[in-house]
Every structure is written in structure tokens, then in C-alpha cells.
Amino acid sequence: xxxxxxxxxxxxxxxxxxxxxxxxxxxxxxxxxxxxxxxxxxxxxxxxxxxxxxxxxxxxxxxxxxxxxxxxxxxxxxxxxxxxxxxxxxxxxxxxxxxxxxxxxxxxxxxxxxxxxxxxxxxxxxxxxxxxxxxxxxxxxxxxxxxxxxxxxxxxxxxxxxxxxxxxxxxxxxxxxxxxxxxxxxxxxxxxxxxxxxxxxxxxxxxxxxxxxxxxxxxxxxxxxxxxxxxxxxxxxxxxxxxxxxxxxxxxxxxxxxxxxxxxxxxxxxxxxxxxxxxxxxxxxxxxxxxxxxxxxxxxxxxxxxxxxxxxxxxxxxxxxxxxxxxxxxxxxxxxxxxxxxxxxxxxxxxxxxxxxxxxxxxxxxxxxxxxxxxxxxxxxxxxxxxxxxxxxxxxxxxxxxxxxxxxxxxxxxxxxxxxxxxxxxxxxxxxxxxxxxxxxxxxxxxxxxxxxxxxxxxxxxxxxxxxxxxxxxxxxxxxxx
Amino acid sequence: xxxxxxxxxxxxxxxxxxxxxxxxxxxxxxxxxxxxxxxxxxxxxxxxxxxxxxxxxxxxxxxxxxxxxxxxxxxxxxxxxxxxxxxxxxxxxxxxxxxxxxxxxxxxxxxxxxxxxxxxxxxxxxxxxxxxxxxxxxxxxxxxxxxxxxxxxxxxxxxxxxxxxxxxxxxxxxxxxxxxxxxxxxxxxxxxxxxxxxxxxxxxxxxxxxxxxxxxxxxxxxxxxxxxxxxxxxxxxxxxxxxxxxxxxxxxxxxxxxxxxxxxxxxxxxxxxxxxxxxxxxxxxxxxxxxxxxxxxxxxxxxxxxxxxxxxxxxxxxxxxxxxxxxxxxxxxxxxxxxxxxxxxxxxxxxxxxxxxxxxxxxxxxxxxxxxxxxxxxxxxxxxxxxxxxxxxxxxxxxxxxxxxxxxxxxxxxxxxxxxxxxxxxxxxxxxxxxxxxxxxxxxxxxxxxxxxxxxx
Numbered sequence: 001x002x003x004x005x006x007x008x009x010x011x012x013x014x015x016x017x018x019x020x021x022x023x024x025x026x027x028x029x030x031x032x033x034x035x036x037x038x039x040x041x042x043x044x045x046x047x048x049x050x051x052x053x054x055x056x057x058x059x060x061x062x063x064x065x066x067x068x069x070x071x072x073x074x075x076x077x078x079x080x081x082x083x084x085x086x087x088x089x090x091x092x093x094x095x096x097x098x099x100x101x102x103x104x105x106x107x108x109x110x111x112x113x114x115x116x117x118x119x120x121x122x123x124x125x126x127x128x129x130x131x132x133x134x135x136x137x138x139x140x141x142x143x144x145x146x147x148x149x150x151x152x153x154x155x156x157x158x159x160x161x162x163x164x165x166x167x168x169x170x171x172x173x174x175x176x177x178x179x180x181x182x183x184x185x186x187x188x189x190x191x192x193x194x195x196x197x198x199x200x201x202x203x204x205x206x207x208x209x210x211x212x213x214x215x216x217x218x219x220x221x222x223x224x225x226x227x228x229x230x231x232x233x234x235x236x237x238x239x240x241x242x243x244x245x246x247x248x249x250x251x252x253x254x255x256x257x258x259x260x261x262x263x264x265x266x267x268x269x270x271x272x273x274x275x276x277x278x279x280x281x282x283x284x285x286x287x288x289x290x291x292x293x294x295x296x297x298x299x300x301x302x303x304x305x306x307x308x309x310x311x312x313x314x315x316x317x318x319x320x321x322x323x324x325x326x327x328x329x330x331x332x333x334x335x336x337x338x339x340x341x342x343x344x345x346x347x348x349x350x351x352x353x354x355x356x357x358x359x360x361x362x363x364x365x366x367x368x369x370x371x372x373x374x375x376x377x378x379x380x381x382x383x384x385x386x387x388x389x390x391x392x393x394x395x396x397x398x399x400x401x402x403x404x405x406x407x408x409x410x411x412x413x414x415x416x417x418x419x420x421x422x423x424x425x426x427x428x429x430x431x432x433x434x435x436x437x438x439x440x441x442x443x444x445x446x447x448x449x450x451x452x453x454x455x456x457x458x459x460x461x462x463x464x465x466x467x468x469x470x471x472x473x474x475x476x477x478x479x480x481x482x
Numbered sequence: 483x484x485x486x487x488x489x490x491x492x493x494x495x496x497x498x499x500x501x502x503x504x505x506x507x508x509x510x511x512x513x514x515x516x517x518x519x520x521x522x523x524x525x526x527x528x529x530x531x532x533x534x535x536x537x538x539x540x541x542x543x544x545x546x547x548x549x550x551x552x553x554x555x556x557x558x559x560x561x562x563x564x565x566x567x568x569x570x571x572x573x574x575x576x577x578x579x580x581x582x583x584x585x586x587x588x589x590x591x592x593x594x595x596x597x598x599x600x601x602x603x604x605x606x607x608x609x610x611x612x613x614x615x616x617x618x619x620x621x622x623x624x625x626x627x628x629x630x631x632x633x634x635x636x637x638x639x640x641x642x643x644x645x646x647x648x649x650x651x652x653x654x655x656x657x658x659x660x661x662x663x664x665x666x667x668x669x670x671x672x673x674x675x676x677x678x679x680x681x682x683x684x685x686x687x688x689x690x691x692x693x694x695x696x697x698x699x700x701x702x703x704x705x706x707x708x709x710x711x712x713x714x715x716x717x718x719x720x721x722x723x724x725x726x727x728x729x730x731x732x733x734x735x736x737x738x739x740x741x742x743x744x745x746x747x748x749x750x751x752x753x754x755x756x757x758x759x760x761x762x763x764x765x766x767x768x769x770x771x772x773x774x775x776x777x778x779x780x781x782x783x784x785x786x787x788x789x790x791x792x793x794x795x796x797x798x799x800x801x802x803x804x805x806x807x808x809x810x811x812x813x814x815x816x817x818x819x820x821x822x823x824x825x826x827x828x829x830x831x832x833x834x835x836x837x838x839x840x841x842x843x844x845x846x847x848x849x850x851x852x853x854x855x856x857x858x859x860x861x862x863x864x865x866x867x868x869x870x871x872x873x874x875x876x877x878x879x880x881x882x883x884x885x886x887x888x889x890x891x892x893x894x895x896x897x898x899x900x901x902x903x904x905x906x907x908x909x910x911x912x913x914x915x916x917x918x919x920x921x922x923x924x925x926x927x928x929x930x931x932x933x934x935x936x937x938x939x
Contacts, residue, residue: 327814374882
């Protein structure tokens with residue numbers, strides 16, 4: 001009976017075969033770095049499987065600001081006078097060539113260019129061009145490193161977002177944050193290693209937890225979603241009638257039972273589950289403290305703008321992100337939804353930009369005055385960009401722009417990345433890349449590099465092969481490193 | 483001696499293991515066979531002693547062939563030859579005794595066995611000195627044994643690069659490790675021994691090996707700098723070459739005049755070389771970004787365990803740089819005395835220390851003491867005053883100092899900050915420092931970034 005339980009509950013057939021063939025199933029990257037590091041982290045620390053990167057880290061943590069739905073690079077950072085001049089004319093077929101379009105504009109017979117919706121000006125000593133949509137971001141242009149030549153293969157949100165965060169277009173691979181959590185743990189044992197926050201309204205753009213999932217890594221590496229409510233993490237508070245001592249006693253008993261089961265089955269998922277229960281218990285104290293912003297001085301709140309007063313706004317999430325960064329949380333992804341402006345881009349853009357412009361700039365400057373910017377990488381962008389041509393009739397007030405992955409812009413701040421710097425150049429229509437393309441895999445390789453990880457040597461063996469975030473691709477973009 | 487003889491001679495080091503093993507077995511067998519239960523074994527004795535004698539004679543013959551290569555000139559070489567010959571002769575006598583003697587073995591044969599063991603040991607010891615150098619056995623011996631063996635007392639482990647003796651602590655151990663098996667006082671290949679400072683300079687058949695101050699004229703540097711497939715390349719015969727870092731250290735040592743009886747600090751050593759020397763001596767004070775040896779280096783586990791037990795988190799800078807990045811494992815709580823003690827113990831290894839919001843005061847900073855390799859000190863939101871700055875100024879590599887939220891830091895302290903010449907960034911938001919004071923500091927130190935708070939433009 002006992003044996004049958006063990007086989008049924010805890011071992012798949014593959015597991016069983018592999019383990020009986022000499023324990024190869026347990027092979028992970030730990031094996032590559034010697035037994036010393038394979039020891040579990042000593043009690044109290046949260047150092048991850050590697051404990052330390054292969055190279056000295058430039059930054060200790062990452063805050064990724066993902067404008068889900070795709071912010072228009074044409075109307076924000078990638079200034080092209082040609083588009084202003086050719087407003088209303090068709091995008092020359094020689095520019096578009098045979099590139100794949102989404103089904104939304106693929107059937108159009110004409111591709112009339114819409115010039116930038118607002119004028120651009122140059123800012124700072126670096127002379128970066130920024131649209132009038134983003135006055136606050138423009139004000140910190142000298143802190144930023146713009147990469148104008150991001151590109152991706154994908155034309156739709158779901159695969160493009162999964163590709164951005166997990167390096168693969170289908171669900172099931174670990175998110176970058178999960179990889180980092182697995183390799184490096186975090187710098188705070190009482191908060192999750194990887195936190196996800198959402199703001200804005202999706203307007204039909206799909207978004208699911210696979211973007212911040214652990215894939216085949218242990219489930220504790222999944223991003224923990226902080227919500228807008230008074231109770232930022234679902235079900236983490238005790239229900240009525242249960243106090244902290246009761247909870248402690250319950251967890252202790254549960255843990256004893258679980259250890260018995262583990263002793264019998266050796267299933268690592270049991271340990272993973274216990275560690276998550278304990279993390280949740282510690283989060284019962286640490287999370288309310290994070291969410292309580294009453295101690296923030298008025299001047300700081302003012303930096304983030306009036307939205308910061310309302311939980312669930314991008315501004316509030318940026319403030320929470322700073323508070324988490326201060327406390328050592330390793331990886332955060334902030335999604336702001338509502339950028340998929342196929343329709344009505346003219347009223348849509350100013351509204352969205354107002355929601356994110358001041359908070360994003362405030363986050364960078366707030367980290368800076370706290371001396372945290374040099375050890376925190378802030379990155380801002382989308383799964384792809386938008387077309388310089390119109391989707392729909394150009395004189396229709398409901399006109400919009402379609403998806404475009406051929407070139408789009410991200411900015412980076414902190415993390416000892418160059419500031420006041422622009423990398424790469426797109427063509428005069430902001431459609432194709434002229435110089436220094438940066439692929440999504442390159443972005444992820446660079447991100448890991450900044451955290452001290454060699455993207456080729458952070459691997460996990462699953463289903464018979466060593467997986468990594470960048471698959472078999474990715475080149476670190478040395479040019480943007482200070 | 484024809485080459486073929488030299489070729490055979492090199493089999494000496496293989497063949498010598500046979501008589502050693504066979505003699506041991508023969509002696510044990512002679513003793514065991516004295517018991518009535520194992521009497522039958524005695525019949526094997528003559529065959530074993532025969533095998534011992536034949537292999538001993540062959541080994542001795544090969545030894546003479548090997549000796550004729552030259553270079554074996556020291557007292558160990560002569561002693562090894564003498565005792566090796568004696569062993570071969572005594573082995574023949576033992577064979578004769580075993581073949582003629584009664585069974586089980588009588589006193590004569592048993593005595594011969596003991597003598598054979600002694601001879602094999604003595605010969606082996608001198609042979610070992612020839613291949614590994616006379617100090618090999620004594621190197622890790624307990625002190626009383628060292629004095630019995632006549633070896634000089636061990637040099638104490640150096641604590642930092644600055645106080646290391648360039649020759650005795652750095653160059654000599656390096657040469658002994660890479661060159662000592664062929665160039666020691668007993669086995670002077672090419673007539674060259676690196677057993678002492680003088681003999682290292684003196685060189686061998688091809689003239690002086692080291693000319694102080696003359697990198698081009700030093701045969702040793704020329705040989706180790708050649709391409710490994712060059713006929714003159716050293717170490718010869720496919721032995722492990724010196725690492726690029728070791729070559730750089732030797733070049734530096736010769737260039738500055740092959741000093742000894744002084745310290746690396748006193749010689750005036752560039753930081754890059756200091757980094758190399760620190761890595762060679764496995765010391766923690768290699769500068770950040772300086773060449774560190776490839777591969778894995780692990781921080782002292784005792785220090786790390788001490789820090790973790792005191793509620794701190796310690797990461798290495800990287801897998802090849804064992805210095806530590808330290809913070810609280812649950813940030814934001816007041817620091818405890820145990821943590822301060824652990825920090826004081828590990829102070830020499832800490833590059834980056836984050837004690838933000840831990841109610842740290844001047845006394846706590848005093849108790850941690852100097853942080854000789856720290857580049858980043860993140861001490862924001864604490865209770866430090868200007869007095870603490872003088873202590874922080876004692877960290878000779880400090881680049882980034884975060885003091886925001888320490889209300890006791892005032893304009894008066896900025897003078898001290900201005901004096902920390904390595905400092906690149908200082909954070910003074912929410913302190914008592916005034917914009918005027920910050921402006922004065924900027925004027926005094928244009929290379930220093932002074933942050934007293936951000937506004938969103």
C-alpha cells in the first residue's frame with residue numbers, strides 16, 4: 001500500500017525511470033557549480049540556487065514597467081519628421097515589403113501614414129526627443145537610456161507578452177522574474193522574491209498568470225500578485241476568529257504532518273508547499289506594512305502625482321514598487337493596461353500617458369534620491385510597438401494604429417546602464433531597423449547580465465534538456481552598459 | 483649515454499615501486515608463516531624475495547641510467563644513489579637467505595627483512611627529496627617534527643598584500659610550486675636550483691636566471707614567456723605552466739629589482755599588481771574589477787555562517803570573487819549587538835554593506851570598525867551624526883556613501899566627506915545638510931555627485 005501510494009502520488013513514470021537510472025532526474029544547474037553551492041541555503045537567508053551570479057552584479061533588483069497592449073513608439077520616443085511631412089500619404093510598399101501584419105490591418109488596401117499625434121522636443125544635455133505626451137519623462141531624459149531598436153517576431157499580444165517575459169510564445173516556461181528568483185532568491189526573507197502588480201483596464205487584451213508563472217521551476221518562484229484592495233495579497237489575512245497564534249499552531253501541526261509525508265515520499269513539492277505557507281505567514285505582517293503608505297511624506301506623494309491617493313492606479317503601484325525595492329524584493333513587474341489603441345488613439349493616448357508619465361518619472365527620481373537607482377534597474381516598454389500607418393480611415397476620429405514588432409522603443413534607468421544615451425536607430429518611418437537591432441532575447445540576456453547572471457549558464461533540466469530564459473539565443477547589449 | 487639509455491632511465495621512477503611493494507609483502511609473509519596455521523605460505527617466501535631482488539637490481543640499474551642525465555648533484559642525490567645500491571645488494575642477500583634457509587623463516591631471515599624495510603624507506607626518502615625538494619616532507623609537518631627534520635620554521639600566513647615579503651611570501655612559494663620539482667638544491671636540472679634567493683639569481687648552464695631590474699636580460703622570464711611549444715619553454719616536459727597572473731607577478735618582481743626582506747607595500751606596487759598578488763596569496767583585498775583567478779572562489783564559510791546566524795544576509799560578489807555583499811536578511815529592523823559583532827569579524831571581506839533603517843548610531847559604527855575593502859556603504863535612515871563620518875572616512879576604497887535620513891549629519895560633517903578622495907557619490911537627502919553646504923561641497927569636489935533630494939521636473 002505504501003509503495004503504491006508512493007508511485008502513484010509522487011512519481012511520474014518518467015520521474016521513476018530517470019531516478020532509478022541514477023538520479024539524473026534531479027540534475028539541475030546546481031550540479032554544474034559544484035556540491036558546495038548545492039547545499040541548501042543556511043537558515044534565515046534567501047539566496048537562491050546559485051547564491052551569487054557568475055559575474056559581479058551591476059544591479060540587485062529589477063522593476064519592469066510593462067505597458068501592456070503596446071504603447072506607440074511613434075507617438076512617444078521615436079521621432080521621425082518624415083512621418084509629419086508625409087501625413088496622409090501611403091507608407092511606401094518598399095518599407096513594408098512582405099512583413100506580416102496583424103489580421104486587424106492585414107486586409108487594408110491603403111496604409112496612410114499618421115504623423116506623430118503631438119509635437120516632439122529635445123530634452124536634457126543628451127538632447128533626447130520626447131513627445132509632449134510625456135512631459136515628466138522628458139524632464140528626466142538625462143537619467144534614461146533609450147533603446148530604439150527593440151524587435152520581436154510576434155504580432156499579437158498574448159504570444160508577444162509571453163515571449164517578452166518567458167522567452168517563448170506559449171505558456172509553460174518560467175518568467176524572467178521566476179528565473180531570477182530561482183537563481184538568486186531575494187534580499188528579504190519576509191517578502192516574495194517576485195511581485196506583480198496590475199493597473200488600468202485591459203480592453204480585451206489577454207493577460208494571464210503564465211506571464212509571471214514559474215513554468216517548470218518550483219512553484220515558489222511564481223510572481224505574487226499584489227492587488228489594489230486593502231488586502232493586497234488574496235487570502236493572506238486570517239479569517240475572522242483566527243488570530244496569529246492559532247495560525248502559528250495550525251502551521252506547526254501541518255508542517256509536522258507534511259514532514260511525515262515527505263519522509264515517506266521524498267516529494268520536493270511538499271517542501272516547496274511548506275516554504276510557501278511559511279512565507280504567507282510572514283507576509284501577514286510584512287504585506288500590510290508595505291501597503292500602508294501613511295508614513296510617506298507629502299512631498300514624496302506629490303512626486304507621484306494625484307493618482308497616488310487611489311489604490312490600484314499605476315501611480316500607487318509605482319510607490320509600492322519603490323517601497324518593495326527598498327526592502328530588497330528582487331524582481332517586480334508592473335503592468336499598466338489599456339494601450340491597445342487600434343481605435344480612438346487620439347483620445348486614448350493622452351489619457352494613458354497621463355496615467356503613467358509622472359509616476360514612472362517619480363519612481364526613477366525617488367529611487368535616485370534614496371541612493372537606490374545605482375542598484376535597481378528600471379525598464380519601461382511594451383511587447384511590441386505600433387504602426388506608423390493608420391488602422392482604419394485617417395479622417396475618422398476613431399482612427400488608431402495597429403501592432404508593429406519590427407522596431408519599438410524601451411527605456412532603461414539605473415542598474416549602472418548608461419544614462420542620457422540612445423542605442424540603435426530605426427528608419428525614417430520608425431518601421432524597420434537601420435542600426436543596432438536589439439531582440440527580445442538580447443533584452444533578457446542583458447537583464448540577467450546586469451543582475452550578475454550569465455544567461456547561458458542559468459539553466460534547468462526539464463524533460464531531458466537544459467532550458468534557459470534565452471533558449472539558444474541572446475546577446476548581451478554591452479553598448480548600453482555604463 | 484645514448485638516448486635510448488636515457489629513455490630507459492626514465493622508467494626508474496616507475497620501476498622503483500615494485501621492490502618497495504614486494505619487500506613489504508615478503509616481510510609480512512615471513513612473519514605470518516611462523517604461525518602453524520599458515521605454515522604453507524612459507525613456500526612462497528623464496529619466490530617473493532627473488533622477485534624483490536630482481537626488481538631492486540633492475541631499478542638500481544635504471545637509476546644509474548637516469549642519473550647519467552645529469553643535474554643530480556646535491557647531497558640527496560648522492561645519498562639516494564648510495565642507499566639504492568645498498569638496497570639492491572641487500573635484496574640479493576635476502577633472496578639467498580630465503581632460498582637456503584629453513585622454513586619457517588629463522589631469525590636471520592626475519593632480521594634481513596627488517597633491514598630491507600629500513601633500506602627501502604631511507605632510499606625512498608632521499609628519492610622523494612630529489613623529485614619534490616628537500617622541504618617537501620616538512621612543509622605541513624607539526625612544528626616539533628619540523629625541527630627534527632631540520633627545516634626552517636614556517637612563515638606565518640600574511641594577512642594583507644601590503645605586509646607580504648615580495649620574495650619569501652610571494653615569489654619563492656610560486657617558484658617552488660611551479661619549478662621546484664626540477665630546480666631544487668638536490669636536483670639541479672640545467673645546473674639551476676631555485677632553492678634559495680642567491681641560487682635563483684645565479685642561474686645555471688645558460689647564465690644568470692634573474693638580473694634584478696632587467697626584465698629583458700633575465701633568462702627565467704624569457705623562458706616562461708615563450709610559446710609553450712617552443713623547445714626552450716619552461717616548465718619543460720609538459721609540466722603545468724605558470725598562469726598569466728604568475729608570469730605578471732614575476733615580471734613585476736624582476737622589474738622592481740627582485741627585492742626581498744621588505745614588503746610589497748614598501749616597494750611601491752601598482753594596484754593591478756596588488757590585485758594579482760592578493761589573488762595569488764588567496765587574500766581578500768583584490769580590488770574590484772582587478773584580475774581574479776578564473777573559476778570558483780568561495781568565501782570563508784565560518785564568516786558567512788556567523789553573519790547569517792546574526793540575522794544578516796551575505797552574498798559573494800560573484801562566483802569567482804569571494805568578497806561579500808552584506809545586508810539584513812529581513813531589512814528594516816533595528817540592528818542587534820550580535821550582528822555588529824559578526825560584522826566586525828567579517829569586516830575585512832565586506833565590499834558592499836547595506837544597513838538602511840536599522841537604528842544604527844555612531845557607537846555601532848565604531849564597534850564594526852574599519853572596512854578596508856568596502857566600496858559601497860548604504861547607511862540611510864539611521865541615527866548617525868557627523869562624528870561617524872570620521873570613522874567612515876577610514877575606509878580607503880569608499881566610493882558610494884548613502885546617508886540620507888540621518889538627521890544628525892550637518893554641514894559641519896561635509897569637510898570630512900570632502901576629504902574622502904575615493905568617494906564618487908554621496909546621498910544626503912533628509913539630513914541637516916543645507917543646499918548651501920551641498921553647493922560648497924560640490925565646488926570643493928567637482929568629481930563628487932552630491933544628492934540632497936530629487937524633484938520631478
